[in-house]
Amino acid sequence: MSYDGFSDAQEQRDILLGFVEEGREMLDEVEPLLIELEQTAEEQGAIDLEMVNTVFRLFHSLKGGAGFLDLQTISGVTHEAETLLDMFRKGKSQLTNFHIDLMNQACDFIRGLLEQIETTYHDRGREEKAAEIIDSLKQANLELKGETAVIVPPSAPSEDHSEDVPTEIDSSDIKAEESSIALDLESFQATMGPEIIKQFSGEAEEQLEKAEESLLALEQDPNNSEHIQQAFRAFHSFKGNSGFLGLRDMERLSHSAESVLEQFRAGGLTPSSKVINLILEIIDFLRNALSSLSSGKSADIPATPGLIHLLEDYSGANVSASSKTAPKLAAPTSDANPASEKLSAATSPSDAPPASIPGASSPETLPPAKKLSQPTQVPKRTKPEAPKREAVSALAPGGKNGQSKKATQRQSVRVDVEKLDVLLDLVGELVIAEAMVSQNPDIKSLGLPLERFEKAVMQLEKITRDLQDVATSIRMIPLSGTFRRMVRLVRDLSQKAGKRVEFTILGEETEVDKTVIEQITDPLIHIIRNSIDHGLETPDDRIATGKEPVGTLTLEAKYVGGEVWISVRDNGRGLNRERIVQRAMERGLFEGDPDDLRDDEVWQFVFQPGFSTAEKITDVSGRGVGMDVVRRNIENIRGRVDIRSWHGKGSEVILRLPLTLAIIDGMIIRVGKERYTMPITAIKESMQVRQNMVTETMEGQEILRIRNQLVPVVRLHQLFDIDTDVQNLEDGIITVVENEGRQVCLLVDELIGQQQVVIKGLTGFVGQHPCVSGCTILGDGDISLILDIAGIIGQSENQNGTVNSLQDTILETDAPVDSRT
């Protein structure tokens, strides 16, 4: 290869990649617009011409770029989409969901091609699929134009693809296409790199989540074609992606699910809970396959044939018939609208067995015997599910509240988390460097007037601060993803437990650090499971105690001060104080008069490891199953767990989380020559002490009497073995710190001041230190260790039995120290 040739090829690749990037941006812009168009068309019966124009322009420039680069498949598809849009632009035709769907399909397809271009630098190999899309777009076009429209197609530039495919596709042709696609897919699979898999599974995960959410909403509201569309689209893109990567089982499963949805959509089949349940099952299978794929294992789903068979059985549809073909697509064009109109016209109370409707409106042929089995399923499901409807439909996008949906739609970029971490690190360094410059002693020693310099520094400081805020906020993501996953959990659990639960989600837009989100999913599942299993009563029990038969469960997130509170609230029976106290005494966690205990002290017992697992108490009082795990997870991210309970009326578990993990409010203190940082949240108070407040035990343990409490003293200089002049308690500062209700007094030389510090971990080389949780770099470049208050308290208790026993006897309020060290 000559050098010149090489550089030419390189140049060509760069241009292609540039196009891919641009194309993606355009698609990102088009997709939300399409959805918005769909909504306005549905609600107002008219469309915003401005919006159509924008979409048109975007498709047009995409076509232009693709044509220039000789990407014929893309330019062919975009051309057809453009032609279709033109119809609406001229105001001649009515835009329907079906058209939007077609264009969404086109977008998905183009997206897939762009991805392919990234690795192969061409868009060939998927002509059949392209022809299929082009064909259905054309079909739609023709229908809109009426019979006179036969003239339209010839102007298309890339007709060479569509020529391969006759307008009337017979099934043998389809088979042939199928197999050639399969061949191509296999060759793709060979080139499937980890990068692609990562991207694929990220997207696929989202698609499955979307599908699940829509299905759940559909179950509540079987007449709402919007949900069907959503689920259909999600499955469709999933199918497209997995097909592209040659993941046959995933493709086949999602295809069969898609086909069933297609039938729902066309009105040929009623969304019964049985079928929906099965599709949800399939989602689970797909999820598992995805996760095994991301961990480098095979994504095969051995159960595929069985699942498809089941789906066929349930739906009476021939879902295994290979890929969605043009005739199938074309069928809904004529039927979808009347059908869905009929469906909504027939708005019976949505809980009524919907099986009566398809009989009237179903245009497709359905074995009637299969249909008969549905009504028996329906009542079974509606009982526990019905109460959830309100909350769920509020959740499901595309409902009546189009406004709120627009608000949450945003453009986003996928960025590697590592890059974000580097960015945060750099910003942290910038903050330090900025301080090093502005407070540089050299400048002060010049003895010059510094007015202009100081102005410049102030400007720099402001920008640095803003930059830091923005950088931190990048890592923040809304809780909605995590919260929505719980809808399914609540549904499944309440069904299993035979309880009726109305599940409400509030504040899902609340944003928290990505790491926080990763850490709270398991605790949330634990807590919700507890609430449904143990907190909420069965309908009969509830009626017996004079409550509504339907229990409520609320998942709420909100900002409180510098924290995010996530609470799980139910109106069940609450925690059983007597039983918890009794168990605590049995287990030797507590001695004395239980009446002295405050409620919140009693609730603390349930956090003891193994406190109630597999013991009878769980059946009575609930809570405790894995609550120690919950607390540990939450403490790992420097959060806390609070429990509130009202006997017979309900309970609430609150996770109190920091907004971010990267920065804490710290108090800088000095001991000898060293400066340490204490988390402000751990500090209760600081004071100077007088001699008469101090008591010294025989072992030399000093105890301070602070008002009515007796608190042991830990001398930091002794703990860390530092030389200091401050040897008397009266000469230094006493800082009272607290962790989980246990307190110690720390003796320090001086409080230097409060500031926000960027946390840096200590490298693994020096290992974990019980009293140090990390370190930070101060304004002058020096390193300050961050004290781990829980560790210091644990350490002091371990080293000195006195502290331990003293605390037990003096404070008498706390559960004895657990094994925390």
Add this chain to the structure above:
Amino acid sequence: MSEERALQEDSFAEYEEQEDTQEGKYLTFRIGKEEYGIEIRYVTEIIGIQKVTDLPDTPEFVKGVINLRGKVIPVIDVRIRFEMPHRDYDERTCIVVVNINGTSVGLIVDSVSEVLDIPANDIEAPPKVNKGGGSRYIQGLGKVGESVKIILNIHRLLFEEELEQIIESLD
């Protein structure tokens, strides 16, 4: 993406090239009256002694942590690691920053000398005698002209703590 990839390939090629040219090169430094060498590919930079923040409850030779342009890295005092008598740091004292499998560690040495080519056949196996102290960190003895440089096994120098403890407990 291809740009990135090309870049990576480039830097990889460069890296390989460096690997080649780095073969047989050693950074030598002085502790006491002897000169020691470590393979140059581990060395990322050499800085003067700077303020070391003490870490409580670490082995004596772990002096603490330093701020290396915003990165916090631990430093170990090679003298103490070799169980040699303490010597005050002066302006010739250096911190040699090495990176092993992504872990950066600073080594405090009396002074840095030079980078030397020592061909593999000029390096002899360490003596079999075990006098304790630092002798188990020796990877080989390099003959350079009249002098002998002690070539260190950096992995053992940094990570052999556990093994050491086991050996001690066996004794």
